[in-house]
Amino acid sequence: MTAETRRSSSAITGPSLLDRYREVRARTEALCGPLAIEDYVVQSMTDASPAKWHLAHTSWFFETFVLEQGEEDYRPFHPRYRYLFNSYYNTVGPMHERPRRGLLTRPTVKEVYAYREHVDRHLAAFLERGHPERIAELHPVIVVGLHHEQQHQELLLTDLKHLLSMNPLRPAYRAGGDAGAERGGPATVPAVDWIEHREGLREIGFGGKGFAYDNETPRHREFVPAFRLADRLVTAGEYLEFMADGGYDRPDLWLSDGWAAVREEGWRAPLYWERVEGTWRRFTLNGLRPVRPGEPVCHVSHYEADAYARWAEARLPTEAEWETAAEGAPILGNFVESERLHPAPLGDRKAVVAGAPGPDPADPRDRPGARLPAQLFGDVWEWTGSPYSPYPGYRPPAGALGEYNGKFMINQMVLRGGSCFTPVSHIRATYRNFFPPRTRWQMAGIRLAQDV
Amino acid sequence: MTAETRRSSSAITGPSLLDRYREVRARTEALCGPLAIEDYVVQSMTDASPAKWHLAHTSWFFETFVLEQGEEDYRPFHPRYRYLFNSYYNTVGPMHERPRRGLLTRPTVKEVYAYREHVDRHLAAFLERGHPERIAELHPVIVVGLHHEQQHQELLLTDLKHLLSMNPLRPAYRAGGDAGAERGGPATVPAVDWIEHREGLREIGFGGKGFAYDNETPRHREFVPAFRLADRLVTAGEYLEFMADGGYDRPDLWLSDGWAAVREEGWRAPLYWERVEGTWRRFTLNGLRPVRPGEPVCHVSHYEADAYARWAEARLPTEAEWETAAEGAPILGNFVESERLHPAPLGDRKAVVAGAPGPDPADPRDRPGARLPAQLFGDVWEWTGSPYSPYPGYRPPAGALGEYNGKFMINQMVLRGGSCFTPVSHIRATYRNFFPPRTRWQMAGIRLAQDV
Amino acid sequence: MTAETRRSSSAITGPSLLDRYREVRARTEALCGPLAIEDYVVQSMTDASPAKWHLAHTSWFFETFVLEQGEEDYRPFHPRYRYLFNSYYNTVGPMHERPRRGLLTRPTVKEVYAYREHVDRHLAAFLERGHPERIAELHPVIVVGLHHEQQHQELLLTDLKHLLSMNPLRPAYRAGGDAGAERGGPATVPAVDWIEHREGLREIGFGGKGFAYDNETPRHREFVPAFRLADRLVTAGEYLEFMADGGYDRPDLWLSDGWAAVREEGWRAPLYWERVEGTWRRFTLNGLRPVRPGEPVCHVSHYEADAYARWAEARLPTEAEWETAAEGAPILGNFVESERLHPAPLGDRKAVVAGAPGPDPADPRDRPGARLPAQLFGDVWEWTGSPYSPYPGYRPPAGALGEYNGKFMINQMVLRGGSCFTPVSHIRATYRNFFPPRTRWQMAGIRLAQDV
């Protein structure tokens, strides 16, 4: 927990935090609405977790870091859950191995919901009747817990998509989702336009009020040379041209490790794409649907994003460039609240959701004089060319929450901007997401940059 | 299907076969009674299958090999089940990969039960109203299907035990199972007595009426030298002595591959044994319970059985020896019908279930003059020293059922006698079970033999 | 060491044993004549060993089992060689791991030859001047050591072939070896004729004078049903027909594990076969040469031999059948002494080497009334359908030499008859060679059998 976080969140009063808590917790459960019991249980690969595990782990977070600290004589719901639902916090003890999360048929889904209810009840009691000093102290931890839960909301959808895709029946997450969800929007998208930025010493990182993760701090200066940023995302249609031009067959386009991945994994297209009777389809939470040329390409690894950029005579932006370009941009875009659950073609206004009160939620490209890139927020996480490293002067918080972000600062690349699986209230211009460069099951896509 | 099978089963009339069919099918579902939905879904290792898969696969067997052959215009319940629930029959087309059986959250358990119901309804209609010639023709296939389903009943329990054992909560398959299940029987068992057999040219293999698998045929002659067979199984107490004497630390006791397994897998005790506060416990379908010295040791690999025998200055019997010794023995013992779900100490009469009508179901050791070994049937499958090879003159049946047994005749060892997970009506003296020598999750134990 | 061995070898007098010792040891070194220093060092796969290691290990055998036992105050040549050159004898202490044999650039080849010379000098001194009682006692061990060294002579060639085949330059073991080596013999071979044997109780295993390994004993009775044995080996031309008929694409022809091997390893032809400009060539110790249709097919796994047999509507013989058929056959054939280093087409008389004094070394098929199969000995080891198991009553010798054979009696199949890499004096009709069924780098081929 950073000092900033602590300061800012202390402004929020108890009751409103409880409302917020209830809202976020309910949202997680609503996302599970379409699931059969069976869908909660299975771990489709080591990187993914069962839905049931997400439900329990987020509750474990509040139980361990709030209730056990704040409530006198708190008795855990179950003595072994501390072991079963700890993800990676060595500080609070040993844990069930990650690759074995899918072996836990018990506790049952019903028991996990009872666990949630128990934690919710105790947390409400704590906020309503707890010692004010304890509440003030744990307030920032609850705020972290809510952002943590929002991250797991996104992972829940991401992992479910992967799980369902492994089934030859290709079951949709929700029936009839496609009817209003993936349709609409213009048939074509305009050519890329480049937005130019002068060189300059920039302030990067979070320094404002409100919540931010420790890895976004401290705000600091970086010298950013002049650059150009594409005013929209790379589309599936453009990616098809890369494929048609032998993109997956030309080692000169790839980083060495990326080329090794192409051969070892047999990559020939983005994840979830299937060639069915001569046309490309992609599996989505709405089922198997044809690829639409105007939609942003998604489910590509960093290696594919990087190779595509090289092919297009461009490169990926650095995260400082991205943040420079996003300065002052309103948080609006195709987020989970649009219920599309898939990136939308530029100009599909129905897919746009607005975040915190701000400018007109119309496509910013339309606003005269704005010169803000489109699709900055939502749709797809945008791979940057920046390895995930600590900012100068970064210090992880003391205690278990210090394990939240800092210990992963190696072998990963930064992504920016959120996606159509992200809650709109979760994202910020300074938000740093990170995944290893081989990762494909995340809702990640491509925006290009160039040297000037 | 062997000629014998065909001949014998043609004697059974339609209606009684249907009764038998209903009984076996209902028994499978009864075994699933204690399961939560979640328990049906997960595959705990490649060797095991989810309960749901067992339920569907056994139905697929009847659908594919009976209904699709026997019923005109039969329309499969679902067009992809042929792919999803084929186990290993290349003859009837491609199939879902074995290690991915646990990724199938759909069809749901409810849908699988609907599938069973559909198949049962059609099979009943076929037997009741089908063309007599078709029925006669497919009669032996239905009989195979019922024995096949019984095998899967045993696998269902075996796989569930493994799955539940992977859960740090160590959940029991059934609540309170232990109360009447594992208790009772005498506190000690008598010392081993050896039953001697003279050398001779023996008839081995199935040659009678009734059903047998193709791998038990043809009945043929083998010369069996003189041997001695232990009159009871090796107990957990005896196995503890082997462990205390450094059994897992002395390479001289082990086959070379077995010693490699000890080191690679870190074996220090039978599977499911745990050292809890200084005493050995073993996980069972009734939960985690103390090891009882008088009970037969179980969940040992062939390598452990072989090493134990060497330590005890004995050896494992060959399958011809075992069959010679079992000649004329009544089918009685601790089978799944006793509901113990764990091997019972010798002399625990409540655990003994009788098979086909025959001699008095008392412990055969009590019968004057009998000199039949005890615990021959039920309790644990007994590892033999015989590799699983075709009998002289063996020919697999034509068509898909030819894949049932013959293609596995390599790198496996024969086990005999059935276990406490086996239905009593499933076993015969000539029955050949087989598993690779590293296998431990099967309910397998040890009986000793010696040269004379 | 079996009692038989002990008895028989005690008849040999000291001096003649020393002559024999010198002859065998010199032969090993002669086989290394064509090698560059570099060729001695590398381990091309875990199953193979470097030539240098073979040279040292065979010396270690005599040092450990003879000199250290027989010579008072014997000081090992080097204190660490006991660790480095022990293969698998746990009884005499820990050892260098097998997969790391190729990491030992030191001792150098020169040092290894010095080690050999040291051992040879001491062994000669022992035989010439040692205590007669010690000599008598260790005599059988020396005899085992010589047979052991002959086995390593064969492995040396087998491993070198594999090593050289991994080099894209495809270097020949010896220059110009082909000139006289692989040529000659008739262009075609006659169709297979089947030799029929009546059923009967047979004596199987070694029971004569002279040397035999423990695994060939005791001589015992087996009932062998009537069978037919092919009078010659399967040829490369016949195997090409199997390939052309989709042999590697039809799962119905394969054991289940064999089919898994086909897919995992990508087998499309025997090992060492390459398709070069439309014709099949096979790499040999003489270099890369065209496949000749009349030559016996070699470098096939048990799985391929078994699949071929099924395709040909036959099966592999059991080892008892093979031994029954070989009774009374003279030891003659294409052995290492012919210097072909590749199997020869039937009727190529120049390839035939005679063993112990016996009948005319001409092709036995020519001998009127003989009805002995051709190519029984030499050319290729013949895969049988028999798993490698102990004979009834088998007991391994006490001490370290008990590890020689017995501990490998699992997961392997028996081969019979020796090959063109085997010294003629090494083979017997009762000789049991054994390898896991996936093995392809051994000089192994196929002879068919059928039920009568």
Place this chain on the structure above:
Amino acid sequence: MTAETRRSSSAITGPSLLDRYREVRARTEALCGPLAIEDYVVQSMTDASPAKWHLAHTSWFFETFVLEQGEEDYRPFHPRYRYLFNSYYNTVGPMHERPRRGLLTRPTVKEVYAYREHVDRHLAAFLERGHPERIAELHPVIVVGLHHEQQHQELLLTDLKHLLSMNPLRPAYRAGGDAGAERGGPATVPAVDWIEHREGLREIGFGGKGFAYDNETPRHREFVPAFRLADRLVTAGEYLEFMADGGYDRPDLWLSDGWAAVREEGWRAPLYWERVEGTWRRFTLNGLRPVRPGEPVCHVSHYEADAYARWAEARLPTEAEWETAAEGAPILGNFVESERLHPAPLGDRKAVVAGAPGPDPADPRDRPGARLPAQLFGDVWEWTGSPYSPYPGYRPPAGALGEYNGKFMINQMVLRGGSCFTPVSHIRATYRNFFPPRTRWQMAGIRLAQDV
């Protein structure tokens, strides 16, 4: 090849380049002086290459990129060497797989030396008699080739050390190397002193005359916050304290991936350290010797360096910090020319080698007012906290040499300063070495930094 390189090197005249060529090539061969033929052949792990391969590959570089371009009608020494000795240049065709480099017993060492001699002869002829325009054009490529060969000189020693360490005999690379090599120097080293640097916009990267790799360019501005740098390397004695304080047992000190490495690899000490009778020894090219507390710790991974820094309440420097601190420092230190082949304790003046003419080669710490850190160059490569990424505006050269550096810019960390295995003429303050963070077989150590 960067424009800078091209410009600068064109100043060098032909003859002096040839002298330089001969000198570098002779140096490579001199490093192989102590080797037995056997030592040239083996690849001890995938990351390493056989000495023979290094000798051939560096020649292949000149043959492919100079002779084939510059000499009309040049005929390669051997048609397959293009395939065998290409390392990773996809642009010039397919290549022998890296993990199989140790399978090539042919060409022999003698043949490889003949290859070198052939290339040397042709290169001399080209430089002496070639077309001046061709020479001018290929001049920079030859310069790259010489630096490339120097890199392989370092790898040669690094790989040999690994190879010899795998041998239980622990053979020294050179006999008696220790006599004068590892001895001497003061018994203790002074406590760390911190050198402080103010924040500022710095020029980073190569922008001068002479040679540099493309990855050091372009020279560009970076804002570097205030920092402190340790004035010497971390010693083995200090690292022992970290170990004694549970360094390898405390997950809180490690990056998450680093902690995984600790457990998977069983790390308990730096690579090559062995506990012998209660004292720590480390294997060196001079044999197995006791760890000396004052010597810089070496053969640690980035993870270990990072964990040590966290334990010491410091961090690793960024590469911009390192380069800032190194500005104006003379190239002097313990390089390969000192023939120590192991890092030397601070103050061991005999180990110090001077590079290009510059300041007094005494320990810079002694120079009044200098405030340059000691041990900046030579001894050990210093892990930085900077991922290996392209500098802003970086462009790889066109053609095959574009594969030299750029395609590796992912999943690696930068190291700075050269080591005791590096030729002194090879290093620069702007030099960027890079390895994955798990790497331990490189001569890498630790220097600490802190925020101000």
